[in-house]
Amino acid sequence: MARSVRLAFDIGGTFTDIVLDLDGRMVSTKVLTTPDAPERGALEGIAAVLAEAGVTPPELTLLVHGTTLATNAIIERKGAKTALVTTAGFRDSLEMAYENRFEQYDMYIEKPAPLVPRRLRFTVQERLNARGQPLVPLDEAAVAALAAPLREAGIEAVAVGFLHSYANDAHERRAAALLAEALPGVRITLSSEVCPEIREYERLSTAVANAYVQPLMASYLVALERALGAFGVACPMFLMTSGGGLTTFETAARFPIRLVESGPAGGAILAASLAGELGLGRILSFDMGGTTAKICLIDEAAPQKSRFFEVDRRYRFVKGSGLPVRIPVIEMVEIGAGGGSIAAVDATRRIVVGPDSAGAAPGPACYGRGGTEPTVTDADVVLGRIAADGFAGGRLTLDATAAAAAIGRSVGTPLGLDVATAAYGVAEIVEENMASAARVHAVERGKSLEGRVMIAFGGAAPLHAARVAEKLGIDTVLVPASAGVGSAVGFLRAPIAFEGVRSLYLRLSAFDAGAVNAAVEALVAEATAEVRRGAPDAPLIATLTADMRYRGQGHEVVVPLPLEPFEPGHAPTLRAAFEARYAALYGRTIPGLDIEVLTWTVSVSTPVVPVVPATEAGPAIDARSVGTRPIHDPATERFVGVPLYDRAALAPGARVTGPSVIAEAQTTTIVTRGFDAAVDRAGHLRLTRKER
Amino acid sequence: MIVRSQIVYSRLCAIVRELAETVGRTARSRGLTEGRRYAAAVLTGAPQLAAQVQFGPEHAYLVRDSAATVLDRFAFNLFDGDVVIVGDPYSGGSTPQMLTVVAPLFFEGELVLFPAVRAQMADLAGEFPGDLHPFAAETWQDAVRFTPLKIYRHGVLQRDALRFVLRNSRAEKIVAADLEAIVAALRASCAALVRLMTEHGRADVETAVASAIAHSRRVAAADLEARFGGRDETAEATIPGAGGAVPLKVRVAVGPDGLTLDLAGTGSDPSGPFNMTPGQVKGYGLVAALAERLDEIAFNDGLLQLVTATAPKGSIADPVLPAATGLSDALTGHRLAALVRRALGLAERLDGPAPAIVAFRPIGAEENPPVALDLAFPLAAQGWGPPVLAGRRTMPSAEEMEARERLVVLGREFDETGAVRAAVRNDRMPLEANFFLPQAADGATAGSFTLTAEGATRPLESATIVPIAEGGLVEITYPAYGTRADG
Known part of the structure; x- marks a missing residue:
C-alpha cells in the first residue's frame, strides 16, 4: 500500500x-x-x-x-500601485466608507488610509439600475482614455467596480477588456468577480484589496x-x-x-476535525498564542462561516476600524489576549490587559530582552504556572525576578496590591476577557455554551483553559497532542473547497423561482469548476445559504437552504427556514412581515478527510509526578505546592488529580482544583470537572 | 475585591452592549438600524445609571431621567414583567419621537438593576410624517406626547395601550416592529441580569456598580479639575428663533465637584423648535467638557453627577409647555457644546450641524412611513468623517437604498473644499418632503439644497411639504467644518 x-x-x-x-x-x-x-x-x-x-x-x-x-x-502597504475605476459620482466611496465613528468621541479617529488614494481613483460615465438594466451606457472612450494616466502613474493593478455590477457585470467586463488591451501586463480585478454582492463600499474595498495584493501574490x-x-x-x-x-x-x-487569515482557519479546522474524531457534538475552540486569542464555536464538526473580515484594523480588535473585505471566513472572535499582552492599570484604577502586545521583541519582562512592561506571561511566571527554566523547549530561561518587578511596578504598586495578588488580578482579567468574548460570541450567534467541550491549543491556551472553562461553566477541556503547531496540522485536515456568491435582491412576497434557480445553477457551476481544478475525480458536496432579513432590517441572517430547484410556491419553505434561524438567534419571529433575500451563496467542497474515532482512554493508570511546584491557587488565592507531571511521560490512561501542573516542551497545562485530567489513547489530555 | 468588582462590572457592561447590539440587529426602522438613534442602559433602583451604551451624545442624561419619571409615576405599582414607555420632552425626555422603554426587574423582591432603551420611532403623529418640522411652534406639531404608559403588565401585553400608541403613528408596522424588538431585547437583558446577580450575589453586584460609579466620578472630576480647575468663563451665541435671533449664553465654572453651567441671559423662543430640555443642556455640557476622555471612562452615573445646570424658566434652555423641542439636538445642542468648549478654552470642535430631509407620500395617506434622506455627512473640523456630535450613525449604501426605496443616489463625492455633494433622484412615486437647513455659527447656512423637478431648478432653504415629483432630483451639499485629510 x-x-x-x-x-x-x-x-x-x-x-x-x-x-x-x-x-x-x-x-x-x-x-x-x-x-x-x-x-x-x-x-x-x-x-x-x-x-x-x-x-x-x-x-x-x-x-x-x-x-x-x-x-x-x-498592513505594511507593500502591495502593488493600484488604481480604481468606478462609476461617476462615486470616486470617494472607498474613503467615506460608511462614516461610522467606531470610537465615538475620538476626535482624531484614525482610519486605515484607502489602498488607493484619491488621485488614483478615476470615474467614468455609466450606470445600471438595481436590476442590472443599463440606465447610462458605458462611456468606452472615457475608459480607453484612462490608459494614458494609468500608464503614466506606473499602475501595476486596476480594480474596476461599478454600481450594481453584482446584478450585471457587462460594463465591468467591457471596461476590463479595454484596459487590458491598452495596458498589457497590468492585473485587473473586477468587483463583480471577487465580490458580486450588493453594497458598494464593501464590494469596492474587497476588489481593491484583491488588486492590491494580486501582483505580489502571483x-x-x-x-x-x-x-x-x-x-x-x-x-x-x-x-x-x-x-x-x-x-x-x-x-x-x-x-x-x-x-488572509488562513492560519487561524487552520486552527479551527483542527478543532473541528478533533471534534469529529472524538465524537464531540458541540465544542468551543480556544486558540491562545503570543498576541491574540481566537474563539470559535463548532457544532457537529462544522465551523460556522461568515463573509466579512476586516484587515488592518487601526484600533486593534475594534469593529469598523479596518478595511472590510467580503470573503469566506470561518466565524470566530479574535481578541488581544495572548501571552505577550501587556497589563497596566488605567486612569480608572482598573487592570487592563492587551490589546497591545510586547511581541517577540522585546517580549515579556521575563524574557530578559529589554522588555519592562508586564505581560500575561510575566503574571504566569509569578503565579508559578510557567517554570523559569525549560521555557520554549528549554531554549529560553526566564527571569522570574524581572517578571515580579514588572508586575509589582505597573500593577501592584498603583493598586496597593502585593505582587502575587497583582499577578492573580492580571490572569483573572485576561481570563475574564476571553470568557466574556466567548459569551458575547455565543449570544450573537444564538448559541449556548452549556455542555460544550473546550479544545485548547496554541502556546498559552493550556495555561488558562481550565480557569476560562470554570468561568464559562464548561466541564471538559481537551488539550490535543501537537497543539503547538495546531494551524499547520489543521491544514492537513481541510477539504478542497470554493464558495461562490451572488446578490439577487428579492422579497418573498414576490418570489421569483426562475431567477433564483438560474443564479444558483451558475454558482454551482462556478464553484464546481474551481474545486475540480484540484480534485478532478473526487465526490463533491454542495450547500446553499441565503442572507435574509425581515423587510427593512439592516442586518441579515445566514440561512441554510436545501440545494434543489425552487418552485414558485416555495416562498413559505424559505420563510420557515428563515424564521427557524431567526427564532434561534433572537427568540421570536415577526408574523406577517415580508422577508427580503439579498445574497445567495453556494459552497462546493470535497468531503472532510475521514478520521478514525479514538476511544477515550485506556485502563486507568495513576500518573507519577516528577516533583512539586508552588502555584497560586485561584480558589484559595494563595500559593500551594502541587504535583508536577511531564506530559511526555504520561501514557494513555494516565490520571492526574487537580490541582496540578503538566509540563511539555511547547506549553504547560494547568489542572485547577476543580478539574482532574486523563490522557486518552491518541495522546490528548482531557480535563474533566470534578463532581460538584 | 478590586478584581472581583472589576469582573462583575465588566459583565454588566457586556449585558448593556449586548442589549444595544440586539436592538440594532433586530429593529426595523432605518433610524435605528443605520441612524442608530438610540441608547441602551442598565439602571439601579434609585435610579442611577449603572452603565450605558449610546450612539449619540444626546442620550447622556435622558435614559436615566426618563426612567426616573417612570418610577415616580408608578411608584408602588411596578411589577416583574411590566414594560413602560415614556416619550415626552416634559417628562425627562427631549425630542418627541424618542421613546424610552423601561423593563422593571425585581430580584429578591426589590428593584436592584433593570434595563432600559431610549430610541427614536419612525413616526408618532405630529404635523408631518417623520418629525422634521423646521417651523414647529408647539410640541404637538413635532409628535404626540407619551407620559409613562404600561404596554405590558405582569408580562401580559396591554393591547389597548399598545393600540393607542400605534394608532398615533403613520408608520404603524415599523413602530410595532421596533417596539417588539426592543421589548424582546429588554427581556433577554433581564434574564442576563438575574443570572449575574444569582452567580455573584446581589451584594457583590451592588458593590461593583457603586464602586464603578464612584470611580468614574472621581476620575472625571480629577480630570476636569486638572485641566480646567478654577476656570470661570462665559460664552454666548445666538439661535435663529421664530421671531429673530435668540441669545444662548452660558457661564462655565469648574470646581472640585465638577462642572457648573449657568445659562442666565439665555433668551426664550416659545414659538420655535430649537428649545432644549434641562437634561439635554447637561448632556451637551458633559460631552463638550469631557469628550477627550469619554472613550476611556465608564459611562455611568458618576459622570452624570458632575454637571449642574441652571437656566431661566421659559428660556430655550428650560422651556415651558408647549414649546417645541424637535430640532434642539440638530442645532442648539451643537451650539451649546461649542460655547462650553470655547469657555473652557478648548479649540477642537465637536459640533457640526447638518442639513436634513425627510420625504413622505403626499399628506393624507393613511400609512405614510417617512424616509430620512441622510445621504452623507458634514466633514468634521478634524478632517475625517462626521463631527463627534453626529454620533455613531452609518451611511446608507447607495445600492441598497436604490434596491429598497427606489431612490437613486446619483453620486456622493467630496468637492474641492471638503464638502460632500450628494444627489438623489426620486424614481419611486410622487413624494413630498420637509427640508431643514441649519444656520452656522456665523449666521450663514450650513450646506445647501437644490431641487430640480419638472424642468426647473431652484435652491431651497428650510421648508415644509415641498413636492418632489417622480424624476425629481435633490442635490445636497453637506458643509465642511475642516480641511479634508487627503486620502
Whole structure:
C-alpha cells in the first residue's frame, strides 16, 4: 500500500511552522520566517523535517501551504500601485466608507488610509439600475482614455467596480477588456468577480484589496511553485484559504484576498476535525498564542462561516476600524489576549490587559530582552504556572525576578496590591476577557455554551483553559497532542473547497423561482469548476445559504437552504427556514412581515478527510509526578505546592488529580482544583470537572 | 475585591452592549438600524445609571431621567414583567419621537438593576410624517406626547395601550416592529441580569456598580479639575428663533465637584423648535467638557453627577409647555457644546450641524412611513468623517437604498473644499418632503439644497411639504467644518 506522506507549512509573521504527517506519525518544527523571500525559510524547514523523518521530496503525496503574506502586504502597504475605476459620482466611496465613528468621541479617529488614494481613483460615465438594466451606457472612450494616466502613474493593478455590477457585470467586463488591451501586463480585478454582492463600499474595498495584493501574490506563488519543483516536490499542492478550505495555486492567484487569515482557519479546522474524531457534538475552540486569542464555536464538526473580515484594523480588535473585505471566513472572535499582552492599570484604577502586545521583541519582562512592561506571561511566571527554566523547549530561561518587578511596578504598586495578588488580578482579567468574548460570541450567534467541550491549543491556551472553562461553566477541556503547531496540522485536515456568491435582491412576497434557480445553477457551476481544478475525480458536496432579513432590517441572517430547484410556491419553505434561524438567534419571529433575500451563496467542497474515532482512554493508570511546584491557587488565592507531571511521560490512561501542573516542551497545562485530567489513547489530555 | 468588582462590572457592561447590539440587529426602522438613534442602559433602583451604551451624545442624561419619571409615576405599582414607555420632552425626555422603554426587574423582591432603551420611532403623529418640522411652534406639531404608559403588565401585553400608541403613528408596522424588538431585547437583558446577580450575589453586584460609579466620578472630576480647575468663563451665541435671533449664553465654572453651567441671559423662543430640555443642556455640557476622555471612562452615573445646570424658566434652555423641542439636538445642542468648549478654552470642535430631509407620500395617506434622506455627512473640523456630535450613525449604501426605496443616489463625492455633494433622484412615486437647513455659527447656512423637478431648478432653504415629483432630483451639499485629510 502506498505511503501517505503529507506536509503542511504555515508562514507566519515571525515563525514558519512545518508539519509532516507520515502515515499518521507527526514530525514538526518551527523556523524563523525570512520576510525577504518567505519560500527560502520554508524550504529550509521542510528540508529539516524531511531529513528528520527520512523522507525525500519526491515521496511527498500532498503539500498544503498557508501564509500571512497577503495580510502583511496590506498592513505594511507593500502591495502593488493600484488604481480604481468606478462609476461617476462615486470616486470617494472607498474613503467615506460608511462614516461610522467606531470610537465615538475620538476626535482624531484614525482610519486605515484607502489602498488607493484619491488621485488614483478615476470615474467614468455609466450606470445600471438595481436590476442590472443599463440606465447610462458605458462611456468606452472615457475608459480607453484612462490608459494614458494609468500608464503614466506606473499602475501595476486596476480594480474596476461599478454600481450594481453584482446584478450585471457587462460594463465591468467591457471596461476590463479595454484596459487590458491598452495596458498589457497590468492585473485587473473586477468587483463583480471577487465580490458580486450588493453594497458598494464593501464590494469596492474587497476588489481593491484583491488588486492590491494580486501582483505580489502571483509572483510569490510562481516562485514558490518553481522552488518546490526544483527541490523535487512533485505532488499536488494547495493553499489554505480563510474559509477553511483548500484551493489551487491558480485560483489563489486570481483571488489572493481569500488567503488572509488562513492560519487561524487552520486552527479551527483542527478543532473541528478533533471534534469529529472524538465524537464531540458541540465544542468551543480556544486558540491562545503570543498576541491574540481566537474563539470559535463548532457544532457537529462544522465551523460556522461568515463573509466579512476586516484587515488592518487601526484600533486593534475594534469593529469598523479596518478595511472590510467580503470573503469566506470561518466565524470566530479574535481578541488581544495572548501571552505577550501587556497589563497596566488605567486612569480608572482598573487592570487592563492587551490589546497591545510586547511581541517577540522585546517580549515579556521575563524574557530578559529589554522588555519592562508586564505581560500575561510575566503574571504566569509569578503565579508559578510557567517554570523559569525549560521555557520554549528549554531554549529560553526566564527571569522570574524581572517578571515580579514588572508586575509589582505597573500593577501592584498603583493598586496597593502585593505582587502575587497583582499577578492573580492580571490572569483573572485576561481570563475574564476571553470568557466574556466567548459569551458575547455565543449570544450573537444564538448559541449556548452549556455542555460544550473546550479544545485548547496554541502556546498559552493550556495555561488558562481550565480557569476560562470554570468561568464559562464548561466541564471538559481537551488539550490535543501537537497543539503547538495546531494551524499547520489543521491544514492537513481541510477539504478542497470554493464558495461562490451572488446578490439577487428579492422579497418573498414576490418570489421569483426562475431567477433564483438560474443564479444558483451558475454558482454551482462556478464553484464546481474551481474545486475540480484540484480534485478532478473526487465526490463533491454542495450547500446553499441565503442572507435574509425581515423587510427593512439592516442586518441579515445566514440561512441554510436545501440545494434543489425552487418552485414558485416555495416562498413559505424559505420563510420557515428563515424564521427557524431567526427564532434561534433572537427568540421570536415577526408574523406577517415580508422577508427580503439579498445574497445567495453556494459552497462546493470535497468531503472532510475521514478520521478514525479514538476511544477515550485506556485502563486507568495513576500518573507519577516528577516533583512539586508552588502555584497560586485561584480558589484559595494563595500559593500551594502541587504535583508536577511531564506530559511526555504520561501514557494513555494516565490520571492526574487537580490541582496540578503538566509540563511539555511547547506549553504547560494547568489542572485547577476543580478539574482532574486523563490522557486518552491518541495522546490528548482531557480535563474533566470534578463532581460538584 | 478590586478584581472581583472589576469582573462583575465588566459583565454588566457586556449585558448593556449586548442589549444595544440586539436592538440594532433586530429593529426595523432605518433610524435605528443605520441612524442608530438610540441608547441602551442598565439602571439601579434609585435610579442611577449603572452603565450605558449610546450612539449619540444626546442620550447622556435622558435614559436615566426618563426612567426616573417612570418610577415616580408608578411608584408602588411596578411589577416583574411590566414594560413602560415614556416619550415626552416634559417628562425627562427631549425630542418627541424618542421613546424610552423601561423593563422593571425585581430580584429578591426589590428593584436592584433593570434595563432600559431610549430610541427614536419612525413616526408618532405630529404635523408631518417623520418629525422634521423646521417651523414647529408647539410640541404637538413635532409628535404626540407619551407620559409613562404600561404596554405590558405582569408580562401580559396591554393591547389597548399598545393600540393607542400605534394608532398615533403613520408608520404603524415599523413602530410595532421596533417596539417588539426592543421589548424582546429588554427581556433577554433581564434574564442576563438575574443570572449575574444569582452567580455573584446581589451584594457583590451592588458593590461593583457603586464602586464603578464612584470611580468614574472621581476620575472625571480629577480630570476636569486638572485641566480646567478654577476656570470661570462665559460664552454666548445666538439661535435663529421664530421671531429673530435668540441669545444662548452660558457661564462655565469648574470646581472640585465638577462642572457648573449657568445659562442666565439665555433668551426664550416659545414659538420655535430649537428649545432644549434641562437634561439635554447637561448632556451637551458633559460631552463638550469631557469628550477627550469619554472613550476611556465608564459611562455611568458618576459622570452624570458632575454637571449642574441652571437656566431661566421659559428660556430655550428650560422651556415651558408647549414649546417645541424637535430640532434642539440638530442645532442648539451643537451650539451649546461649542460655547462650553470655547469657555473652557478648548479649540477642537465637536459640533457640526447638518442639513436634513425627510420625504413622505403626499399628506393624507393613511400609512405614510417617512424616509430620512441622510445621504452623507458634514466633514468634521478634524478632517475625517462626521463631527463627534453626529454620533455613531452609518451611511446608507447607495445600492441598497436604490434596491429598497427606489431612490437613486446619483453620486456622493467630496468637492474641492471638503464638502460632500450628494444627489438623489426620486424614481419611486410622487413624494413630498420637509427640508431643514441649519444656520452656522456665523449666521450663514450650513450646506445647501437644490431641487430640480419638472424642468426647473431652484435652491431651497428650510421648508415644509415641498413636492418632489417622480424624476425629481435633490442635490445636497453637506458643509465642511475642516480641511479634508487627503486620502
